[in-house]
Amino acid sequence: MALFTANPTKPITPSSISWSLSRSPPFFSAACFPGVRHERPVKRFIVLATVMGEAKPTVLVAEKLGEAGIQLLRSFANVDCSYNLSPEELCSKISLCDALIVRSGTKVTREVFESSGGRLKVVGRAGVGIDNVDLSAATEHGCLVVNAPTANTVAAAEHGISLLTAMARNIAQANASVKAGKWQRSKYVGVSLVGKTLAVMGFGKVGSEVARRAKGLGMYVIAHDPYAPADRARAIGVELVAFDEAISTADFISLHMPLTAATLKMFNDESFSRMKKGVRIVNVARGGVIDEEALVRALNSGIVAQAALDVFVEEPPPQGNRLVLHENVTATPHLGASTTEAQEGVAIEIAEAVVGALKGELAGTAVNAPMVPAEVLSELAPFLVLAEKLGRLAVQLVAGGSAKVETVNDQSPAGEEDKDPRQD
Numbered sequence: 001m002a003l004f005t006a007n008p009t010k011p012i013t014p015s016s017i018s019w020s021l022s023r024s025p026p027f028f029s030a031a032c033f034p035g036v037r038h039e040r041p042v043k044r045f046i047v048l049a050t051v052m053g054e055a056k057p058t059v060l061v062a063e064k065l066g067e068a069g070i071q072l073l074r075s076f077a078n079v080d081c082s083y084n085l086s087p088e089e090l091c092s093k094i095s096l097c098d099a100l101i102v103r104s105g106t107k108v109t110r111e112v113f114e115s116s117g118g119r120l121k122v123v124g125r126a127g128v129g130i131d132n133v134d135l136s137a138a139t140e141h142g143c144l145v146v147n148a149p150t151a152n153t154v155a156a157a158e159h160g161i162s163l164l165t166a167m168a169r170n171i172a173q174a175n176a177s178v179k180a181g182k183w184q185r186s187k188y189v190g191v192s193l194v195g196k197t198l199a200v201m202g203f204g205k206v207g208s209e210v211a212r213r214a215k216g217l218g219m220y221v222i223a224h225d226p227y228a229p230a231d232r233a234r235a236i237g238v239e240l241v242a243f244d245e246a247i248s249t250a251d252f253i254s255l256h257m258p259l260t261a262a263t264l265k266m267f268n269d270e271s272f273s274r275m276k277k278g279v280r281i282v283n284v285a286r287g288g289v290i291d292e293e294a295l296v297r298a299l300n301s302g303i304v305a306q307a308a309l310d311v312f313v314e315e316p317p318p319q320g321n322r323l324v325l326h327e328n329v330t331a332t333p334h335l336g337a338s339t340t341e342a343q344e345g346v347a348i349e350i351a352e353a354v355v356g357a358l359k360g361e362l363a364g365t366a367v368n369a370p371m372v373p374a375e376v377l378s379e380l381a382p383f384l385v386l387a388e389k390l391g392r393l394a395v396q397l398v399a400g401g402s403a404k405v406e407t408v409n410d411q412s413p414a415g416e417e418d419k420d421p422r423q424d
Ligand SMILES: NC(=O)c1ccc[n+]([C@@H]2O[C@H](COP(=O)([O-])OP(=O)(O)OC[C@H]3O[C@@H](n4cnc5c(N)ncnc54)[C@H](O)[C@@H]3O)[C@@H](O)[C@H]2O)c1
Pocket: 128, 129, 130, 149, 152, 153, 156, 201, 202, 203, 204, 205, 206, 207, 224, 225, 226, 227, 228, 256, 257, 258, 259, 262, 263, 284, 285, 286, 310, 311, 334, 335, 336, 337, 338
């Protein structure tokens, strides 16, 4: 049941939502998760709307954001900072919000867009990876998604290097051992980095910063990235190689590609079997690019000597997770972007992007189609697919990559409708 005050045109702040517990059918959770039956009492929402004096947009900040970003948002919008919302709570609040800001811990699902009732105009991802946002659903609902792609690059690269060096010298394990009152000098003999080959998988912003730093440590750096320009790699003394060559020649492998359908479980039993025995792996990208069960098998068989992981398929990983508990694994709780400096930068970057988008400005960091009415979007849909394909081809051609061009000659005779009207 939703109770609104008289003037429905004025925005309603989500902080004015009150909660009550009820055993009666939960209309919000039913709306958010059709087909899901709830055995326990569920939260039922009664919306007691407070009408605002002025028509400012409302921004829901669902995860911790740096103060400078919050201040910037407040200068333009009503800001509701509500952390740790359940999926049902998020679906409930969202119908009262014009924008939503999240980090990697909130899943912005199709249900969220459906529950927004068309009011949600912008989702801001305070970071790089947008695998927690259903982009298709956002686009279908005319909602723009923007991210903050640059402010945490160095922090993520530094964390990758920290994990690489800590893993090679057993820092985490040795630290735990000393704290437990032991003195195990021979158990924790490490391996050297100098002169070793590091394969950087995904030579984008973070990958190239990791490469630069690894070269400073005296490592020989190769990289694999189907879309990276060879001259950018050459400029920092890195050789771009094919996937097979990268994984089969490296002593260390560092992962920096996004999680997409193409990269999901890219590192699996088959790819581990082609790696050098005793390889060491760092992952500060996304847990899902590794088949975690396969990594446990590779660690047990000795193909992978050690792994250092900042990201997991499920975060936080379930208690007793075999990978986390493995003695040759160093784990951190998704800390790659978590420095004071990076979080302030990300907060400002995302606040500027969200405010700009709410003002209707062109969004420089948009990751989906801009706000276009649904009926126009359905007309545009086939052209968007074509444009995406042409874009991919262009990047590969410009980068001197391995694009294969096939010319297809459509033999069907041109009909009247195919004629270019300018020829008449
Ligand atoms: N652990 C953290 O806290 C943290 C922090 C920042 C970024 N990240 C993750 O790291 C990833 C990389 O961030 P970024 O800022 O460098 O992004 P980016 O877009 O600059 O770089 C990603 C690179 O991966 C490449 N790529 C795409 N598909 C590939 C494939 N199949 N094989 C190899 N390379 C492929 C792209 O061409 C691109 O160059 C992000 O997607 C994010 O998920 C994690």
